[in-house]
Amino acid sequence: MRKIVTLSICMAVFLALFSANLAVAAQVTLRFSDWHLTEDVWNKSLNEGMDIFHKRHSNIKVVLEPVSYKEKETKYTVESAAGRAPDVFHVHAFSLPMFFSKGFAKDLTSFIEKEGPGFMDAWYPLPIDLMKSKGKIHAMPGDYMTMVLFYNTEMFKAAGLNPNNPPKTCDDFLDYAKKLTRDTDGDGKIDQWGFGTLGSKSPGFSMRFGPFLWSFGGDYLTPDMKHSALDSPEAKEAFTFFVELYTKHKVIPPGLTAMGAQDVRTQLAQKKVAMIMGSGWTPPIVNKINPDLKAFEVLKCAPAPTKRKQATAIWLSSWVMSPTTKHPNEAWELIKFITSKEIELKWFVDNRVTSSRKDVSGVAPEILNDKFASVMASQLPYGKVEPQIKQWPEIIDTFTTSLQEAIVGMKTPDKALAEAHERINAILAR
Amino acid sequence: MRIKDRHMWIFFVLPGVLLLILVLGFPAITSVLYSVKPEQAGDVSYTLSHYSNLLKDPFFKTIFWNTGIFVFLSVGTHMILGLAVAMVLNSALPAQPLFRLIALLPWVIPDVVAGIIWKWMFDPIYGAINDVLLKMGMIQSSIEWLSNPKLALLSVVLVNLWRGFPFVMLILLAGLQAIPKVLYEAAAIDGASNLKTFFYITIPGLRKMIVVALALDIVWEVRRFGLIQSMTQGGPGVLTEVLSTYTYKQYFQFFRFEYASAISVVLTVVLLLVSLPYIWMISQEE
Amino acid sequence: MRPSTLIAKNGLYQTVIWVFLITVCVYCLFPFVWMLSTSLKTEAEAFRIPPTWIPLQPTIDSYIGIWIRKNFGIYFFNSTVISLATAVLSTFFGALAGYGFSRFLFKGRRFLIGFFLATQMLPGVLLVGPYFKILSRVGLYDTRSGLIIAFLTICLPFSTWMMKGFIDKVPNELDQSAMVDGCSRMGVFFKIILPIVAPGMIATILFAFLLAWGDLLWALCLTSSERMITVTLGIARTVGEFRIIWPMLMAGSLVGGMPAIILYVFLQRLMVQGLTAGAVKE
Numbered sequence: 001m002r003k004i005v006t007l008s009i010c011m012a013v014f015l016a017l018f019s020a021n022l023a024v025a026a027q028v029t030l031r032f033s034d035w036h037l038t039e040d041v042w043n044k045s046l047n048e049g050m051d052i053f054h055k056r057h058s059n060i061k062v063v064l065e066p067v068s069y070k071e072k073e074t075k076y077t078v079e080s081a082a083g084r085a086p087d088v089f090h091v092h093a094f095s096l097p098m099f100f101s102k103g104f105a106k107d108l109t110s111f112i113e114k115e116g117p118g119f120m121d122a123w124y125p126l127p128i129d130l131m132k133s134k135g136k137i138h139a140m141p142g143d144y145m146t147m148v149l150f151y152n153t154e155m156f157k158a159a160g161l162n163p164n165n166p167p168k169t170c171d172d173f174l175d176y177a178k179k180l181t182r183d184t185d186g187d188g189k190i191d192q193w194g195f196g197t198l199g200s201k202s203p204g205f206s207m208r209f210g211p212f213l214w215s216f217g218g219d220y221l222t223p224d225m226k227h228s229a230l231d232s233p234e235a236k237e238a239f240t241f242f243v244e245l246y247t248k249h250k251v252i253p254p255g256l257t258a259m260g261a262q263d264v265r266t267q268l269a270q271k272k273v274a275m276i277m278g279s280g281w282t283p284p285i286v287n288k289i290n291p292d293l294k295a296f297e298v299l300k301c302a303p304a305p306t307k308r309k310q311a312t313a314i315w316l317s318s319w320v321m322s323p324t325t326k327h328p329n330e331a332w333e334l335i336k337f338i339t340s341k342e343i344e345l346k347w348f349v350d351n352r353v354t355s356s357r358k359d360v361s362g363v364a365p366e367i368l369n370d371k372f373a374s375v376m377a378s379q380l381p382y383g384k385v386e387p388q389i390k391q392w393p394e395i396i397d398t399f400t401t402s403l404q405e406a407i408v409g410m411k412t413p414d415k416a417l418a419e420a421h422e423r424i425n426a427i428l429a430r
Numbered sequence: 431m432r433i434k435d436r437h438m439w440i441f442f443v444l445p446g447v448l449l450l451i452l453v454l455g456f457p458a459i460t461s462v463l464y465s466v467k468p469e470q471a472g473d474v475s476y477t478l479s480h481y482s483n484l485l486k487d488p489f490f491k492t493i494f495w496n497t498g499i500f501v502f503l504s505v506g507t508h509m510i511l512g513l514a515v516a517m518v519l520n521s522a523l524p525a526q527p528l529f530r531l532i533a534l535l536p537w538v539i540p541d542v543v544a545g546i547i548w549k550w551m552f553d554p555i556y557g558a559i560n561d562v563l564l565k566m567g568m569i570q571s572s573i574e575w576l577s578n579p580k581l582a583l584l585s586v587v588l589v590n591l592w593r594g595f596p597f598v599m600l601i602l603l604a605g606l607q608a609i610p611k612v613l614y615e616a617a618a619i620d621g622a623s624n625l626k627t628f629f630y631i632t633i634p635g636l637r638k639m640i641v642v643a644l645a646l647d648i649v650w651e652v653r654r655f656g657l658i659q660s661m662t663q664g665g666p667g668v669l670t671e672v673l674s675t676y677t678y679k680q681y682f683q684f685f686r687f688e689y690a691s692a693i694s695v696v697l698t699v700v701l702l703l704v705s706l707p708y709i710w711m712i713s714q715e716e
Numbered sequence: 717m718r719p720s721t722l723i724a725k726n727g728l729y730q731t732v733i734w735v736f737l738i739t740v741c742v743y744c745l746f747p748f749v750w751m752l753s754t755s756l757k758t759e760a761e762a763f764r765i766p767p768t769w770i771p772l773q774p775t776i777d778s779y780i781g782i783w784i785r786k787n788f789g790i791y792f793f794n795s796t797v798i799s800l801a802t803a804v805l806s807t808f809f810g811a812l813a814g815y816g817f818s819r820f821l822f823k824g825r826r827f828l829i830g831f832f833l834a835t836q837m838l839p840g841v842l843l844v845g846p847y848f849k850i851l852s853r854v855g856l857y858d859t860r861s862g863l864i865i866a867f868l869t870i871c872l873p874f875s876t877w878m879m880k881g882f883i884d885k886v887p888n889e890l891d892q893s894a895m896v897d898g899c900s901r902m903g904v905f906f907k908i909i910l911p912i913v914a915p916g917m918i919a920t921i922l923f924a925f926l927l928a929w930g931d932l933l934w935a936l937c938l939t940s941s942e943r944m945i946t947v948t949l950g951i952a953r954t955v956g957e958f959r960i961i962w963p964m965l966m967a968g969s970l971v972g973g974m975p976a977i978i979l980y981v982f983l984q985r986l987m988v989q990g991l992t993a994g995a996v997k998e
Contacts, residue, residue: 073683102685254555254571254574254577255553255572255574257577257665258549258553258665258666272555391684393683394683397679397683401665401668404665404667405666423488426488
């Protein structure tokens with residue numbers, strides 16, 4: 001008897017909890033997910049954008065689903081595999097090959113064609129290329145930025161360097177970095193370093209190493225993307241140069257392999273380093289970390305240092321429509337809205353991110369007159385992107401492993417790079 | 431009674447078994463099936479290539495070894511510290527409940543959060559730990575807890591010890607309190623030394639609890655993921671990469687579902703083999 | 717309890733024990749002190765190099781912020797409901813199964829005990845994907861119930877193991893004499909065994925509660941809407957792409973640990989009693 005009572009109570013509890021969660025049907029509801037929703041400034045900006053959208057499309061209701069930056073791929077993968085991904089979601093362009101290979105992104109060709117000829121002309125060609133799977137566009141490009149060198153003009157002056165003359169070549173760069181690595185309070189210990197960068201395994205890592213590699217004339221893979229190109233003399237040079245910044249010249253603060261992007265920005269904000277590689281998001285964040293630094297006045301940026309040619313890494317985000325969405329037309333309206341000229345400009349004004357639209361990044365006075373954005377936009381033509389193949393995450397992970405081993409001194413740069421080369425070839429040979 | 435008492439066990443055990451089978455059965459079987467599916471849909475419907483790839487994987491041996499060391503050190507330190515603290519808490523001590531609460535505190539912090547916080551504290555430039563040690567003059571320059579190849583794994587174990595010993599301590603404390611006082615008094619009268627008392631009374635009395643704690647802790651530590659992922663992501667290099675983080679990478683970062691499944695199957699089998707003696711011991715005692 | 721003669725014997729011994737105890741306390745409390753200190757700082761001060769221990773500009777902003785700006789109230793509600801339901805249900809079913817394993821020597825018993833433990837060995841990473849599919853199909857995705865069922869599978873084997881241990885300590889004679897007096901098996905379970913192991917159940921409930929509370933992976937993958945976020949997931953969220961809001965992370969962690977601490981403080985006597993139940997019988 002008691003057992004029946006207990007079981008009934010349990011069932012009742014279950015039913016109560018379950019029924020409390022039944023959704024109420026409404027007009028067309030779209031699920032929209034973006035990691036930016038977990039950040040104050042972006043959250044406000046996105047909500048404002050959605051208000052505008054709601055006013056123009058009264059039959060569509062957009063439900064916002066935040067996701068943390070680190071966990072977004074996990075979440076979208078699991079949801080997509082079960083056919084329950086959000087209708088529209090935001091991912092890095094470099095995740096796209098994997099999403100494409102599993103069929104998690106909807107082909108947008110028919111929507112684009114309906115918009116009329118020349119619809120895609122407004123965007124830079126490289127981002128469009130990156131949205132293609134088997135020649136067809138499966139995602140829309142979003143934020144498009146380049147990595148540039150940020151530096152603290154006051155620290156330059158204190159070290160006797162001209163803040164209006166940032167380092168242009170890699171050799172200058174090393175020279176400046178050494179001069180900026182000093183003991184500022186006279187206690188005999190170095191408390192300021194020339195350059196801060198990432199060393200941990202995170203997406204931002206390859207974006208900051210790429211410019212060096214490409215500028216030296218090397219590359220990760222051969223043009224046909226079937227073999228590793230890390231055995232070239234240029235690649236070895238670039239790798240060794242980077243490693244020695246830490247091991248030999250010590251212009252990078254200790255503990256490199258544990259450093260993520262956040263740590264590096266904190267170092268810049270707290271005047272522990274004088275230069276970092278960054279992009280549009282850098283000044284506002286640095287300012288938030290340490291308002292006393294007066295980041296917007298004290299920081300300036302310059303193109304990434306060059307060795308043999310000018311090259312830098314790009315950062316590109318993209319908007320994906322889930323192939324299992326029940327409202328593709330409405331989802332397209334949302335994507336079109338988010339990537340429209342008017343709204344892309346809004347994203348810049350609110351969040352300082354440059355756009356993959358030529359008619360915004362190349363032309364808008366707001367961008368051209370901004371001391372940071374103008375430099376970033378000027379580098380867009382030199383932007384290079386990592387190989388867009390589905391093995392890339394594994395390749396860069398292997399590469400970073402070897403780099404870390406060289407940085408902490410477990411192996412010599414040559415040996416570490418040779419191992420990476422072998423392993424990457426093995427991955428590609430599968 | 432309509433049903434023979436002999437058969438009543440069904441009513442007691444079955445609900446739990448059914449729940450586990452229903453809920454875990456499908457995913458478990460799916461995973462095993464995935465592990466023999468070819469990576470590219472081809473003509474072969476089943477393949478053991480993922481398992482053979484595992485053996486050829488240059489990282490696998492290191493990762494397996496790391497997992498072994500990590501589990502051994504973690505469980506070992508949990509047991510030693512747990513036992514030591516339990517014994518101290520079991521003695522005549524003022525403010526015992528307070529100390530017990532303090533010893534239990536680390537356990538209320540989820541392991542991911544503990545990883546994030548300790549990582550910050552370990553930072554060579556703005557971390558609290560180096561700051562305190564420097565100020566106290568105990569070290570000359572910051573220790574690179576998570577970057578120094580010699581220290582990385584040990585630092586992770588140190589945090590895992592902090593987070594995990596309270597559970598073992600609580601179980602062993604309960605076990606200690608169950609050992610009859612009479613035995614200790616008798617030993618004292620016989621003039622036995624502390625060491626002898628420990629080995630002949632305390633340890634045997636705790637035997638059952640030790641086995642329970644060991645079995646559970648080993649399984650949990652082999653599965654430990656959030657802590658390591660948030661602290662080092664397996665780096666530097668593969669120094670702190672363990673089977674759980676490796677599986678996660680393969681599944682969620684490289685999208686190699688099939689390979690990840692194979693690794694998990696291996697992991698499960700290893701765990702089963704390791705814990706079989708304990709299960710046997712426990713069920714033996716009836 | 718150790719006879720106090722052992723300690724009084726040796727003053728050095730006592731000092732060693734005290735030094736050890738203090739060291740352990742520092743080890744345990746150090747991060748909490750840091751967490752508390754950081755939670756009372758402004759965001760800018762949290763990033764200061766070198767770090768400060770006593771906030772120069774103390775503020776309870778983050779404590780207010782987590783409730784107002786970050787919906788901590790919802791997270792708290794979710795975590796509490798889910799963890800409590802999981803803990804209670806898993807302990808109850810665990811007690812049932814534990815009793816079955818303890819009192820009956822049936823064929824396949826050892827296998828089933830092994831089976832329970834074996835289910836603990838399946839890595840969560842693997843189960844999430846297929847599990848998510850099942851939940852979606854039965855409409856339990858993004859619900860508290862779905863999470864409860866998921867967590868039950870983690871906590872049930874553990875609870876069974878613990879409860880079996882407690883029930884083992886209750887002598888079989890009690891069951892037998894009750895049945896001789898006409899009590900049914902179920903009756904013995906509910907009327908005799910459960911009351912005796914109740915303190916042990918409390919201990920198991922607390923442990924299971926913590927297991928469910930601290931999970932991240934399943935909470936992440938089995939929910940999507942803001943309404944369903946748990947405390948642990950919410951805290952992990954404060955680690956954004958660009959910023960880690962340290963004071964809020966710390967405040968959230970401390971507040972998030974409170975239910976477990978409160979539960980423990982109130983139940984500790986019962987808990988320890990439960991864990992040592994059966995001492996008299998030996």
